[in-house]
Amino acid sequence: MSGRDTVGTVHAASIIRDSFIELPARERARTLLDAGTFRELLGPFDRLESPWLPLQGIVCQADDGAVIARGTIDGEPAVVAAIESAFQGGSIGEVSGSKIAAALELALRDCERGKPVRPVIVFETGGVRLQEANLGLAVIAEIQAAIVALRRHVPVVGVIAGMVGCFGGMSLAAALCSYLVATRQGRLGMNGPEVIEQEAGIDELDASDRRYVWQLIGGEQRAATGLVDMxxxxxTNAIRSAVREAFARGVPAQHRSEAVDRYLARLAQIDPANVAPESMRAVFHAKEQA
Structure with missing residues (x-):
């Protein structure tokens, strides 16, 4: 092999990345934990399935689309809850939501006993599972309550990486996290673009305009407006490093959800007729009023 070929080969190898987005939920959880420490709780062989989906002619998934794993992060005990977007769009039903809420509540119990556990939630969800609407909403509320209780002891870190994004009630859960890590491909919003178009019309938002959608609610925009921290x-290495950095920062002095007055003041500056990526950045970058 010539010197030129060798250089070319090395350069090509140096830019190859292991995509986090392309991993299923189980492998996402595994890659966030220290090597060799992954241990799944209530996995597919436990067959904890939704009792409601078969009644509507929908095939269940044996883990109901939520992977719960214990292990360590930087040698410290950790729990990762990863949502599988390939099953029902990552929607949250009674079983999947209960698994996440219970994992966080168990981590809280350990923290209260003086044994801190590092919690990570990998969001990849459109929100509540419509086939289990009320049950799904109730369990999302339990997840939110667990995050608020847990973040008093340790940072709760959320990751929004994939193309499904994070919407609905789970976007509120994400906003409650101490820190949010996102990729540029990730999206965060209360309602998805298709829902907005359906309810308010294409004049309000053209959901097919992918470039504009990502400019409004994509990871880069959310980071620029302070709704995402990293x-x-x-x-995989970049996401893992960001999660570790988040824990290294410790519990923030004030969580986003506690800065109510600041956000109300900024929302009051928004002109509903002029909602654009640039105007949002201008509002959320504005200095605090004296």
Whole structure:
């Protein structure tokens, strides 16, 4: 092999990345934990399935689309809850939501006993599972309550990486996290673009305009407006490093959800007739009023 070929080969190898987005939920959880420490709780062989989906002619998934794993992060005990977007769009039903809420509540119990556990939630969800609407909403509320209780003891870190994004009630859960890590491909919003178009019309938002949608609610925009704390490349090492950095920061002095007056003041500056990526950045970058 010539010197030129060798250089070319090395250069090509140096830019190859391991995509985090392309991993299923189970492998996402595994890659966030220290090597060799992954241990799944209530996995597919436990067959904890939704009792409601078969009644509507929908095939269940044996883990109901939520992977719960214990292990360590930087040698410290950790729990990762990863939502599987390939099953029902990552929607949250009674079983999947209960698994996440219970994992967080068990971590809270350990923290209260003086044994801190590092919690990570990998969001990839459109929100509540419509086939289990009320049950799904109730369990999302339990997840939110667990995050608020847990974040008094340790940072709760959320990751929004994939193309499904994070919407609905789970976007509120994400906003309650101490820190959010996102990729540029990730999206965060209360309602998805298709829902907005359906309810308010295409004049309000053209959901097919992918460039504009990502400019409004994509990871880069959310980081620029302070709703995401760390923007990371779609790379397993980059995501892992960002999660570790988040824990290294410790519990923030004030969580986003506690800064109510600041956000109300900024929302009051928004002109509903002029909602654009640039105007949102201008509002959320504005200095605090004296």
């Amino acid at each position: 923007l990371a490349d779609d790379d």
